Amino acid sequence: MGDEKGLSTLARGPLRLLLVLTEFPPRIGGMQTHAAHLAATLVTRGHQVEVLTYRVSTRIEHSQSPAYDAALAYPVHRDLTRISHAHNLDLIESHVTRFRPDVVYASTVFYGEIRTRCGIPVVARSVGNDVLRPWIVYPFRPLARLVSTRWFEDHAYRFFRNLD
Numbered sequence: 001m002g003d004e005k006g007l008s009t010l011a012r013g014p015l016r017l018l019l020v021l022t023e024f025p026p027r028i029g030g031m032q033t034h035a036a037h038l039a040a041t042l043v044t045r046g047h048q049v050e051v052l053t054y055r056v057s058t059r060i061e062h063s064q065s066p067a068y069d070a071a072l073a074y075p076v077h078r079d080l081t082r083i084s085h086a087h088n089l090d091l092i093e094s095h096v097t098r099f100r101p102d103v104v105y106a107s108t109v110f111y112g113e114i115r116t117r118c119g120i121p122v123v124a125r126s127v128g129n130d131v132l133r134p135w136i137v138y139p140f141r142p143l144a145r146l147v148s149t150r151w152f153e154d155h156a157y158r159f160f161r162n163l164d
Helices: 002-010 030-044 059-070 085-099 114-118 150-162
Strands: 016-020 048-054 076-080 103-106 122-124
Touching: 016 030, 016 085, 030 048, 048 085, 059 076, 076 085, 085 114, 103 114
Parallel strands: 016 048, 016 103, 048 076, 103 122
Antiparallel strands: none
8 A cells, every 4th residue: 555655656747856876977887877867867857856876986076076066957965885885874864854755766776775764665776787796885783884984985995996
């Protein structure tokens, strides 16, 4: 029954959509291109969109992201950490509470728990590297705040990216 109510909400017209897109421009790649086109198409179709994505992690991203984001027709929040899953769930819940979307779209299946935590529909997709590549994730609550700090994330992410 809860799903029927969620489905009727989706059929009523323009929606408020929180897009949790783990990869987003100005980084270059297939996931980033898909994310940008998805958000732009939804806005063009009349939906109110907000994007929640990873924090910038390179000098190029630091220099290019402000101008890129300012040119968009929707806000981009670069708040997610690449490491602390528990912290990301809290961040997403906070954005849901503030923005009050009708639906959360997640570009990874790992955020399906938001449906239970917030009581709104979550559409999640998982393809390519989402399935094949192990992500650097710390799934536990203890120390979640520590591993989500920019200093820890930058060092750990750099270390793991250099491993092959």
